[in-house]
Amino acid sequence: MKEVCPRFESAMSMLGRRWTGLIIYQLLQGPQRFCTIESALGISGRLLSSRLKELEENGLVDRTVYPETPVRIIYELTDQGEELEPVMRALETWSERWMTSSSC
Amino acid sequence: MKEVCPRFESAMSMLGRRWTGLIIYQLLQGPQRFCTIESALGISGRLLSSRLKELEENGLVDRTVYPETPVRIIYELTDQGEELEPVMRALETWSERWMTSSSC
Numbered sequence A, B: 001m002k003e004v005c006p007r008f009e010s011a012m013s014m015l016g017r018r019w020t021g022l023i024i025y026q027l028l029q030g031p032q033r034f035c036t037i038e039s040a041l042g043i044s045g046r047l048l049s050s051r052l053k054e055l056e057e058n059g060l061v062d063r064t065v066y067p068e069t070p071v072r073i074i075y076e077l078t079d080q081g082e083e084l085e086p087v088m089r090a091l092e093t094w095s096e097r098w099m100t101s102s103s104c
Helices: A006-015 A020-027 A034-041 A045-057 A085-098 B006-015 B020-027 B034-041 B045-057 B085-098
Strands: A061-066 A072-077 B061-066 B072-077
Touching: A006 A020, A006 B020, A006 B085, A020 A034, A020 A045, A020 A072, A020 A085, A020 B006, A034 A045, A034 A072, A045 A061, A085 B006, A085 B085, B006 B020, B020 B034, B020 B045, B020 B072, B020 B085, B034 B045, B034 B072, B045 B061
Parallel strands: none
Antiparallel strands: A061 A072, B061 B072
């Protein structure tokens, strides 16, 4: 039997971390400020900061600092991050069909 | 800003559990015995048993007992589980392109 590819395994475990997939999903809407992501997801600032840092280290998210007053920091998906869109869209389609929820 | 749909969130958190995505990926190959999944994934029997039970409860996996000697128990994806194939294939494509690993 063909073994499960370690690359797939790494991808699953990276995206499967709590909040990570949701942050990517949120950033598919375009570049955003920290506070926008924070309020859209209802995640704590501390946790969001930690997850964004991991995503940056994994090459999925870029962070740009605009030295204005007050300073503006924008997060956006890299090409590698953007290319997760088919995964996210497929999961969106599936969840709309199969997950029960009255609120969306 | 459009809020993240709770259904998507539920799907992410279910599939994001350690091993869960990999078990589904493995079962896309077809119905299988417990020990086949166990050895393909290198997961402990106890953990696999617990994950399969959750997947059954969530309606993604069916478990059929064939009362032979010795008893044969087969696990397979339900329709709901099978329909995750586009998600898994998209993730497979992405991970082949972006995740680094020399072993596959």
